[in-house]
Amino acid sequence: MFDRLKRQRPVARRKALLLDTAFWAVLAGAGIFAYGERAAAPSPVRDLALPLLVLAVAVPVSRSRPRTAVLLVGAVCALGLAAPVPAGSPYLLALAVVAFRLGTGTTPAGRALTALGGCLALDLAVCAVLRVDAVYWFYTVSMVPAALLLPWLTGRYRRARAALVRDGWDRARALEERQRAVAEQARLRERNRIAADMHDSLGHQLSLVALRAGALELSPTLTGADRADLAELRAAVADAVDHLRDTVGVLREPDAHAVRSQAAPPESVEQLVARARESGAPVELRRTGSGAGLAPVVDRTVHRVVQETLTNALKHAPGSPVRISVEHRRSRTSVRVSNPVPSPAAPPFPGGHGLTGLRERVRLVGGTFRAGPGGGGYEVLATLPDDVGPQPRPDPEPPGAAAGLVAARRVTRRRFALALAAPAALGLVALVSAVALALQLTGCVLRPADFAELRTGQPRDSFAGRLPDQEYAYVPDGVRAVPRPPATRCEYYRSNGNVLDRVDVYRLCFAGPRLVAKDVLPGRA
Numbered sequence: 001m002f003d004r005l006k007r008q009r010p011v012a013r014r015k016a017l018l019l020d021t022a023f024w025a026v027l028a029g030a031g032i033f034a035y036g037e038r039a040a041a042p043s044p045v046r047d048l049a050l051p052l053l054v055l056a057v058a059v060p061v062s063r064s065r066p067r068t069a070v071l072l073v074g075a076v077c078a079l080g081l082a083a084p085v086p087a088g089s090p091y092l093l094a095l096a097v098v099a100f101r102l103g104t105g106t107t108p109a110g111r112a113l114t115a116l117g118g119c120l121a122l123d124l125a126v127c128a129v130l131r132v133d134a135v136y137w138f139y140t141v142s143m144v145p146a147a148l149l150l151p152w153l154t155g156r157y158r159r160a161r162a163a164l165v166r167d168g169w170d171r172a173r174a175l176e177e178r179q180r181a182v183a184e185q186a187r188l189r190e191r192n193r194i195a196a197d198m199h200d201s202l203g204h205q206l207s208l209v210a211l212r213a214g215a216l217e218l219s220p221t222l223t224g225a226d227r228a229d230l231a232e233l234r235a236a237v238a239d240a241v242d243h244l245r246d247t248v249g250v251l252r253e254p255d256a257h258a259v260r261s262q263a264a265p266p267e268s269v270e271q272l273v274a275r276a277r278e279s280g281a282p283v284e285l286r287r288t289g290s291g292a293g294l295a296p297v298v299d300r301t302v303h304r305v306v307q308e309t310l311t312n313a314l315k316h317a318p319g320s321p322v323r324i325s326v327e328h329r330r331s332r333t334s335v336r337v338s339n340p341v342p343s344p345a346a347p348p349f350p351g352g353h354g355l356t357g358l359r360e361r362v363r364l365v366g367g368t369f370r371a372g373p374g375g376g377g378y379e380v381l382a383t384l385p386d387d388v389g390p391q392p393r394p395d396p397e398p399p400g401a402a403a404g405l406v407a408a409r410r411v412t413r414r415r416f417a418l419a420l421a422a423p424a425a426l427g428l429v430a431l432v433s434a435v436a437l438a439l440q441l442t443g444c445v446l447r448p449a450d451f452a453e454l455r456t457g458q459p460r461d462s463f464a465g466r467l468p469d470q471e472y473a474y475v476p477d478g479v480r481a482v483p484r485p486p487a488t489r490c491e492y493y494r495s496n497g498n499v500l501d502r503v504d505v506y507r508l509c510f511a512g513p514r515l516v517a518k519d520v521l522p523g524r525a
Helices: 002-037 044-064 066-081 092-104 109-130 134-217 224-251 256-260 269-278 296-316 353-364 401-442 448-453 460-466
Strands: 283-288 322-329 332-339 368-374 377-385 489-494 505-511 514-521
Touching: 002 044, 002 092, 044 066, 044 092, 066 092, 066 109, 066 134, 092 109, 092 134, 109 134, 134 224, 134 296, 134 401, 269 283, 269 296, 269 322, 296 322, 296 332, 296 353, 296 377, 353 368, 353 377, 448 460, 460 514
Parallel strands: 283 322
Antiparallel strands: 322 332, 332 377, 368 377, 489 505, 505 514
């Protein structure tokens, strides 16, 4: 196995290297294409060589340290804004790729958002320091966040989906193993049930055999040797009952499912008492009411209560009368079995395994059970409902399952809210930025007709009402560098409100309060 893993590692490394090389080639091709399309004379080192070198480092680094890769590519994008003639960076695709890898990795959401926010803050700082054109402000607050957040969210979704599929297969395997364990437990429960029934039925039969041997031992027609043989037979049967109880007691376990799955008793209480009487046991049975509506599990429990207590009475108080009372009244059945205690020093039912099983059986069907001194001797009283509905026990969850489920739901809700909130916030920022950009660009527009009516030598107050409320704040450096008359103060206005392209700029130069020059400067330097 370790040899196979060693062989797989070089293959995986080669695949990763080929994939990173392909990514870098695509991103480099986009950068080279954009470099060739620039109108102004670009710098080969700043605009091409340096970005490609940074990408050659950032692409492989994005596998192990995706946050560092995001910051590196963000710096490359900011480099395009810092050029003498700002331009939208062609490396937004690279930014999207490393942001996607950041989402597919194991970086916590807080740290990932910190890295994305730092990348965006760097671009905004460059825009603020260099006072770039308004269109690049719009580019920075709309396109850059889109290239960061949307791929990151896509990567997180892919990682969450892969984890969900993997957890699903793990859960399927766990359920399959659990199903096998349940089947094995069912087999064990059935064996326990058979052992319990063998103990109850066979023990009862052996007790009757011992009782009949004791009765024959008193026959006047037997010789002393016959009586000795019968005494040995009775002692041997009693020992067999004890050994049977001890052996089966090791196997049997309290099991609610086995009790609920019992079928109807093979014989009635009357038949059980009749067999005991035939064996010479002084048993008295009194039944009141009708037991026709008893549920099978309740009928079986009544039979087991009578059988177990009768067996104990014949074993520990042989020859003493046993009184059995079964009363059906008001949807309840009461079973009372009593007999005199043979000796105050001898406990009536040593061991107590049979009574413990009876108590559990009665409790599972919704009844009550009491065994102890009463009525001038020893008494067993069981009260049962006539009908027992299905009472399936829920399977206990494994330790920590409830807490794990709550945590999983909390994480799912948080991811769902983030998946909705991030695009909504991004769209809101883009909308606000677009509105602000439109207001800014349309608020500094001087109409061509008003510009044509201006005459040099006019005081500014005479045409101040025709001028826009604000000046054009983001004049390109190439336009601002055009020579102007000395000792003058110049104002700049846009010739129209086109947002997507640079337009001609109107320059009005004043010497004191008078207009001394007006120029039309091309928007593209």
